[in-house]
Every structure is written in C-alpha cells, then in structure tokens.
Amino acid sequence: MPEGIYCNKQPITTDEALKALLSDTRGKKYYEEMESLEVDREKLWSSIQKTMKSRMKTWLSVCARCGLCADSCFLYLVNDRNPEQVPSYKIHSTLGEIIKRKGDVDNAFMRHAMEVAWSQCTCCNRCAMYCPHGIDIGIMMGYLRGLLYSQGFVPWELKIGAGMHRVYRAQMDVTTEDWTETCDWMAEEQQDDWPGLEIPIDKEDADIMYTCNAREPKHYPEDLAEAAILFHIAGENWTVPSEGWEQTSLAMFAGDWEACKLQVQNVYAAIERLRPKRVIGTECGHAHRATVVEGPYWAGRPDGQPPRPYIHYVQWVAEALRTGKLKIDPTKRIKVPVTYQDSCNYVRNWGLAETAREILSYIVEPGYLREMTPNKEHNYCCGGGGGFNGIGKFRPQRNKALLTKRDQILATGAKLVISPCHNCWDAIRDLEEEYRIGIDWSFLKPLLIKMVVVPEHLKPKDDDGDA
Amino acid sequence: MFGKIVFATSGAPDCDSAARVAFDMAGRYGSEIVVFHCLGIPGKGDSNLVLDVRTGEEVDPDEEYLEGVREELRTTYAIQLSACKNARIEIAVGNPSREVLRAARKEDADLIVMGARRAGVEVGGFYRRGVIGGTHRKVAKAARCPVLTVSRPAASFWGGFSNIVFATDFSKASQSAFKLAQSITRDVDGELHLFHCLDLDRLQSPIALTQEGIEGRLAEARRKIQVEYAAKLGDLAKRASIEVWEGSPYVEIVKFARERQADLIVMAHHTRNVDPDEGPDERPFGSTLEQVLVRATCPVVSVNRPDKLPEASEA
Numbered sequence: 001m002p003e004g005i006y007c008n009k010q011p012i013t014t015d016e017a018l019k020a021l022l023s024d025t026r027g028k029k030y031y032e033e034m035e036s037l038e039v040d041r042e043k044l045w046s047s048i049q050k051t052m053k054s055r056m057k058t059w060l061s062v063c064a065r066c067g068l069c070a071d072s073c074f075l076y077l078v079n080d081r082n083p084e085q086v087p088s089y090k091i092h093s094t095l096g097e098i099i100k101r102k103g104d105v106d107n108a109f110m111r112h113a114m115e116v117a118w119s120q121c122t123c124c125n126r127c128a129m130y131c132p133h134g135i136d137i138g139i140m141m142g143y144l145r146g147l148l149y150s151q152g153f154v155p156w157e158l159k160i161g162a163g164m165h166r167v168y169r170a171q172m173d174v175t176t177e178d179w180t181e182t183c184d185w186m187a188e189e190q191q192d193d194w195p196g197l198e199i200p201i202d203k204e205d206a207d208i209m210y211t212c213n214a215r216e217p218k219h220y221p222e223d224l225a226e227a228a229i230l231f232h233i234a235g236e237n238w239t240v241p242s243e244g245w246e247q248t249s250l251a252m253f254a255g256d257w258e259a260c261k262l263q264v265q266n267v268y269a270a271i272e273r274l275r276p277k278r279v280i281g282t283e284c285g286h287a288h289r290a291t292v293v294e295g296p297y298w299a300g301r302p303d304g305q306p307p308r309p310y311i312h313y314v315q316w317v318a319e320a321l322r323t324g325k326l327k328i329d330p331t332k333r334i335k336v337p338v339t340y341q342d343s344c345n346y347v348r349n350w351g352l353a354e355t356a357r358e359i360l361s362y363i364v365e366p367g368y369l370r371e372m373t374p375n376k377e378h379n380y381c382c383g384g385g386g387g388f389n390g391i392g393k394f395r396p397q398r399n400k401a402l403l404t405k406r407d408q409i410l411a412t413g414a415k416l417v418i419s420p421c422h423n424c425w426d427a428i429r430d431l432e433e434e435y436r437i438g439i440d441w442s443f444l445k446p447l448l449i450k451m452v453v454v455p456e457h458l459k460p461k462d463d464d465g466d467a
Numbered sequence: 468m469f470g471k472i473v474f475a476t477s478g479a480p481d482c483d484s485a486a487r488v489a490f491d492m493a494g495r496y497g498s499e500i501v502v503f504h505c506l507g508i509p510g511k512g513d514s515n516l517v518l519d520v521r522t523g524e525e526v527d528p529d530e531e532y533l534e535g536v537r538e539e540l541r542t543t544y545a546i547q548l549s550a551c552k553n554a555r556i557e558i559a560v561g562n563p564s565r566e567v568l569r570a571a572r573k574e575d576a577d578l579i580v581m582g583a584r585r586a587g588v589e590v591g592g593f594y595r596r597g598v599i600g601g602t603h604r605k606v607a608k609a610a611r612c613p614v615l616t617v618s619r620p621a622a623s624f625w626g627g628f629s630n631i632v633f634a635t636d637f638s639k640a641s642q643s644a645f646k647l648a649q650s651i652t653r654d655v656d657g658e659l660h661l662f663h664c665l666d667l668d669r670l671q672s673p674i675a676l677t678q679e680g681i682e683g684r685l686a687e688a689r690r691k692i693q694v695e696y697a698a699k700l701g702d703l704a705k706r707a708s709i710e711v712w713e714g715s716p717y718v719e720i721v722k723f724a725r726e727r728q729a730d731l732i733v734m735a736h737h738t739r740n741v742d743p744d745e746g747p748d749e750r751p752f753g754s755t756l757e758q759v760l761v762r763a764t765c766p767v768v769s770v771n772r773p774d775k776l777p778e779a780s781e782a
Binding site for chain 2: 022
C-alpha cells in the first residue's frame with residue numbers, strides 16, 4: 001500500500017481531515033497502515049540533498065563516536081546504559097544510515113527511526129554541552145524528524161498536533177472567536193476582585209504584546225487571567241492580538257517545517273500589525289524556542305530576530321521584581337523546601353538560568369531553595385520534552401524517562417517544584433501521578449499573585465460586610 | 468422565573484437530589500434545561516487522553532466514548548428527560564469548574580443547579596483538588612448567574628418553594644442575593660425570612676463581650692436589616708419576617724432554616740479572602756456558604772452579582 005487513509009504523506013490541512021484522524025482512537029488504524037506505508041526513496045534522498053547543510057554534514061563526519069555524549073543523555077542513564085541509547089549511536093544508526101544508503105531505506109527502517117527520533121531523544125540538547133566538537137544531536141534529531149514526517153512516519157498525536165497548527169494556527173482547535181471570547185470572559189470574571197482590569201485585544205503601539213499557549217484558553221483560562229492580573233498590578237500597557245496569539249509549535253515536535261513557518265509567521269504578522277515595543281511569551285519552554293530561537297529562521301528573517309524584542313515570561317518577572325513594578329510581601333515568601341525545574345528550551349537554548357534564580361531570590365525565603373543536581377544549563381530534561389509527553393505509543397518509555405527527574409527532585413527533599421514551562425509542568429504532574437512522591441508543582445503566576453503587594457488604589461472598594 | 472437552567476452533573480447518585488430539583492423546576496416554571504456533564508480532565512501533555520472524573524481512568528474521548536457517556540446520562544435521567552419538553556444533554560472535556568462556567572456563559576444560563584459531593588468519597592490526590600469542593604467553590608464564586616445547590620434529598624420541594632430564608636452579612640454581594648430572594652418570593656408567592664447572624668467568632672473574644680454588648684449589636688443589625696432590606700420590600704413586607712441571632716453564622720443559618728421549615732436558602736458566596744486554589748489543608752475553615760451547602764436540609768441558592776437576576780413575574 002503506497003499510502004493509507006489515516007497514515008500517509010499528506011499533511012492535515014482541513015478540519016474534516018483532523019476530525020477523521022482524531023476518530024481513529026489511539027491511532028490504531030494509523031499505526032496498522034504505517035506498517036505498509038511505502039518509502040518514497042527518491043524524494044527522501046533529494047530532500048536530503050536540498051536541505052542538509054554543511055553544519056549537519058560536518059557534525060556527522062567529525063563525530064568520532066568517542067562516547068563522551070553517552071553520560072550526558074538521561075535516556076541512556078535511565079535505560080541501564082544501553083549502548084543503543086548513546087546519542088551518537090542514535091543519530092548515526094538513523095540519519096547517518098539514511099545518508100549512507102542515499103535514502104535507500106525500507107518501511108521497517110523508517111518505523112525504527114521514528115521510534116528512535118521520538119522515544120529516545122527529547123531534543124533537550126544536553127549532549128551538545130558535553131561533546132568535545134560541540135555536536136548537537138538534538139538539532140540533528142529534529143532534522144531527522146522532519147525527514148520522517150515528510151514520509152508519513154510520525155506519531156499519530158503529532159500528526160494531529162501539526163495539523164491543528166495548519167488548520168487553526170494553534171495546537172488546539174481554538175478559533176479566533178473562542179480566543180477573544182475567553183479574553184472577555186476572564187477579564188469579566190476578575191473585575192470584581194480587580195477593578196479596572198482589562199485584557200485589551202489588538203491595541204496598537206502598546207508596550208507589551210502577550211502571547212500564550214493554546215492550552216490556556218482551551219483548558220486553563222485562569223492562566224490568562226493570572227497574566228492579566230500581574231500586568232495590571234505592574235501597571236503595564238499591554239495587549240493580546242486577536243490573531244497570532246498562539247506561541248507554541250507542536251509542528252516543531254512533529255518535524256512539520258512548513259507548519260512551523262506558517263505558525264510563526266502568524267505571530268510575527270501580529271507583531272507587525274500591532275507594533276508593540278516588545279513581546280512577552282507565556283511560561284512555556286518550547287514555545288519560546290519555536291517563536292524566538294528558531295522561528296526567525298523558519299520565517300526567513302534575515303537578522304535572525306523576531307520583528308520586535310521577544311522575551312520569555314521569566315525575563316519579564318525578573319525585570320518587574322528588579323524594578324519594583326511587582327513587590328513581594330516578605331512575609332508571604334515560599335517557606336517550604338522548594339526546587340526549580342530548568343526548562344531545556346529557555347535555559348540551555350536561551351541562557352535564562354540566572355534570570356530564573358534572580359526571581360527565586362525574591363520569592364523564596366532564604367534557606368528554602370534546594371537546587372537540583374545538576375542544575376541550570378546542566379539540568380536534565382523533565383523527561384517529557386520534544387513531544388514525548390503527548391505520544392501514547394511511547395508512554396512506557398516516557399514514564400521510564402520521568403525517573404531521572406523524580407530522583408533529582410527526591411534528592412533535593414523539596415515539596416514544591418517551580419516550573420515555568422507547560423511541558424515540564426505536565427511531566428512533573430505525571431511523575432507525581434505515576435510514582436507518588438508527594439510533591440506539588442506550580443507555574444510562577446499563581447505563586448506571584450499570592451505574595452505580591454497589591455497597591456491600595458487597585459484594591460476593590462466595596463465593603464466586605466460587617467459580620 | 469429562570470428561562471434557562473444549566474444542571475451540572477457528574478451523573479453519579481450524589482447528584483440525584485439536585486436532578487430532582489432541577490427537572491422539577493424546569494417543569495414547574497417552563498424552563499429550558501441543559502444537562503451538562505464534564506467527563507474528564509485533560510491529561511498527559513499534548514495527548515488526546517483525558518482522565519475520567521468519575522473513574523479516574525485514562526480514556527479516549529472519541530465520538531464512540533462521548534456517545535457512550537451521553538447514553539449513560541440519557542438512561543440515568545430517562546424519566547425526567549421524558550417528562551421535560553425542553554431538555555438536552557451537553558458534554559465537555561476539561562476542568563469541571565471551568566467547563567461548567569464556560570457552559571453557563573455560552574448558554575447564557577439564568578441558573579446553574581449543582582449537587583454537592585458528599586465528603587469522604589475516596590479519590591486520588593489529583594482529583595481531590597480539582598473536583599471535590601473545589602469545583603463547587605469555583606463555580607459559586609465566579610458564576611454570573613445564581614447557583615442552586617442541592618446536597619441532600621429535598622423532600623419539601625415537591626410542594627415548590629414557598630418558605631424562603633435570605634441570610635445576609637450586609638456585604639455588597641448580599642445585595643444581589645437579596646434581589647434574587649425578593650424575586651423568588653414574589654414569584655412563588657411565598658414567605659421571606661430576612662436573617663442575619665452576628666458572627667461571634669469574628670468579634671473579639673466572646674468572654675470580653677458583655678451581654679449588653681451583644682444585645683446592642685443585635686439591635687443594630689435588626690435596624691440595618693429593616694433599613695437595607697425590609698424597607699425595600701413594598702407589598703412583600705407583609706409576608707416577611709426579620710430575625711437576628713448570634714453565634715457561628717453557618718450553624719445559625721441552618722438552624723434558623725430548619726426552624727422556619729424553609730425550602731430554600733438564598734445567600735451570597737462572598738469569599739474574596741479565600742483562595743479556591745488552595746489545597747484543602749491550607750484552606751481556612753470553610754466559608755459560611757460552603758458549610759451551609761453541606762449542612763442545609765433544603766436547596767441553597769447563592770449569587771454574588773447583579774448580572775443575571777431573574778425578573779419577578781407580575782405580582
């Protein structure tokens with residue numbers, strides 16, 4: 001069978017196609033069809049010739065298989081140091097092999113490569129820190145994912161996720177109407193407690209344009225309300241765009257480069273339309289990588305930068321605390337043993353380790369911070385990065401991958417994990433559900449709201465009853 | 468009185484009393500009723516799996532599963548649905564409190580009817596926070612329309628609402644609750660009991676309070692009820708009574724309602740100082756409304772805002 005009804009090389013571009021694929025519970029038929037999906041060898045090889053640039057060629061050729069990357073990989077460690085989990089082996093036995101064979105690979109090979117690309121690597125880029133040549137297997141794995149996606153060998157959930165971006169420009173089926181309605185709803189819900197609070201939509205020339213993760217309007221609109229409350233307390237002149245508000249990119253996890261470009265262009269168009277002084281993204285790691293770190297290249301921006309300065313939420317929080325826009329009530333600081341989960345995508349890929357620590361210095365009572373070992377740029381992936389969290393087929397592997405983070409957290413003795421990244425937040429929630437170690441986990445926003453000093457003029461004026 | 472009722476249900480027996488009241492009201496007042504069920508909490512990152520709120524199992528909310536849930540609800544409420552002309556079932560996936568609020572907003576509901584889950588139900592840590600108590604607290608706090616809670620079999624309701632207790636703490640939110648109590652009383656041609664409890668726990672140590680001090684405050688509260696509420700009742704005044712007691716408000720409200728054989732308590736939620744996200748252990752001892760909800764033998768309707776109050780029919 002060249003292509004299946006569910007599993008094929010065509011990207012999802014319509015709502016009907018999305019619904020049809022979703023109706024295939026857990027991708028049962030999809031994966032059945034994948035077993036006989038034909039590899040278009042010619043296309044695969046020609047695509048490699050067109051897209052594989054000198055950096056990747058150099059990396060593959062200079063890799064001496066020295067194995068220094070082995071211990072850097074938490075998946076290698078957690079899988080009893082299985083040699084097949086050595087990063088350099090993982091990439092040479094997949095991408096390297098495809099190139100060696102000039103694309104002449106079969107279906108079984110591609111399915112194996114898919115398993116390696118999505119269940120043995122979270123693209124956390126930690127190996128690159130330890131490679132004497134600076135070879136980044138995570139980047140190459142991303143490239144491999146793109147090749148696999150173009151041939152239809154992609155996990156079911158990520159095919160859907162990339163399709164969502166193509167159809168809705170969001171990782172979930174949140175329409176413009178749903179989004180603006182949610183903004184109105186959340187502003188309205190908060191106005192009793194926060195008189196004058198607004199979520200301004202499409203305000204031009206604001207100081208800040210805020211972008212978020214589609215899961216927020218879809219399932220956790222409180223997150224948007226919390227962002228609004230903190231901007232309100234800080235006295236920021238801010239806005240959200242009616243279009244181009246979704247910052248995440250499951251398409252990046254899927255290796256759907258075209259959808260990545262469409263998604264990020266949508267955000268950039270909003271920036272150009274509204275001309276904010278700068279843009280702030282929500283507490284999400286991969287969203288930052290997709291829109292700020294890699295996005296400019298997908299969108300073909302010559303300077304490698306988004307249209308306006310674009311910062312991560314922890315950067316705004318640190319700045320607001322530093323400049324006194326947000327003041328913390330010292331009596332309300334965190335007084336339980338607490339640790340911080342460094343998200344690979346904005347710590348290792350964007351250098352925000354110290355920025356995050358600056359925030360902790362304001363919100364944690366001295367003596368209560370228990371750093372994980374290792375930490376900052378050397379921290380391990382939460383165990384669910386790179387799309388790993390969402391792929392049902394690889395759940396057993398994912399659950400095992402959570403062990404590293406579980407043990408790191410246990411060793412700190414912390415009861416609370418601060419995690420300004422949706423993906424890490426999910427992974428930590430899941431590891432608690434899976435292994436029951438008795439921890440709590442939180443984004444920054446709800447913690448800040450509990451301890452920030454509310455200026456008198458922002459407090460509600462009505463009486464509180466006298467009894 | 469209430470044109471559209473959203474009956475939020477888990478489908479479990481916990482909600483049976485609420486179901487009876489909701490459907491009965493819909494029948495009695497000719498309301499449209501939306502039976503709303505949130506079946507699962509999204510889980511596992513970006514995957515499509517959800518955690519079923521009732522079983523705690525991971526499920527795929529595909530069409531087949533959704534239809535199964537719909538069918539189960541149809542079976543559970545078969546008799547009520549067959550007797551109700553204007554009823555439909557809606558289901559959703561998400562955090563229950565959020566989805567109930569979303570549905571109420573989308574439907575432009577005039578009333579949300581909910582059951583209150585009994586304490587002591589064995590559930591996992593993940594759900595305890597999201598569902599038990601928390602769902603109810605969040606809905607009652609944020610809803611723009613009144614929220615009617617039925618936590619126990621409400622036998623007296625078979626005769627309809629007629630004896631209504633309005634409990635006030637004189638807050639701004641209580642103004643909205645008063646308007647609601649007034650409308651309902653007028654509409655059902657019932658009796659209205661205006662009640663306030665002087666909260667001894669919130670005053671200085673009761674030992675330091677003299678009897679004269681307490682009585683002085685009681686008299687002041689009585690005067691306040693007279694000025695703020697009774698004076699605005701118009702022709703309804705002849706069917707109203709005023710009572711002020713002292714003690715712990717939730718205990719006294721429940722006692723008073725029992726004594727007056729009330730079949731509805733109206734009050735505001737009004738817990739600005741209570742963070743609904745706090746875990747049960749961190750929460751201050753439950754708000755007055757929460758305790759009344761758990762203990763009252765009759766339905767309790769709460770409202771904080773003036774946005775969606777029913778218009779009383781012509782007297």
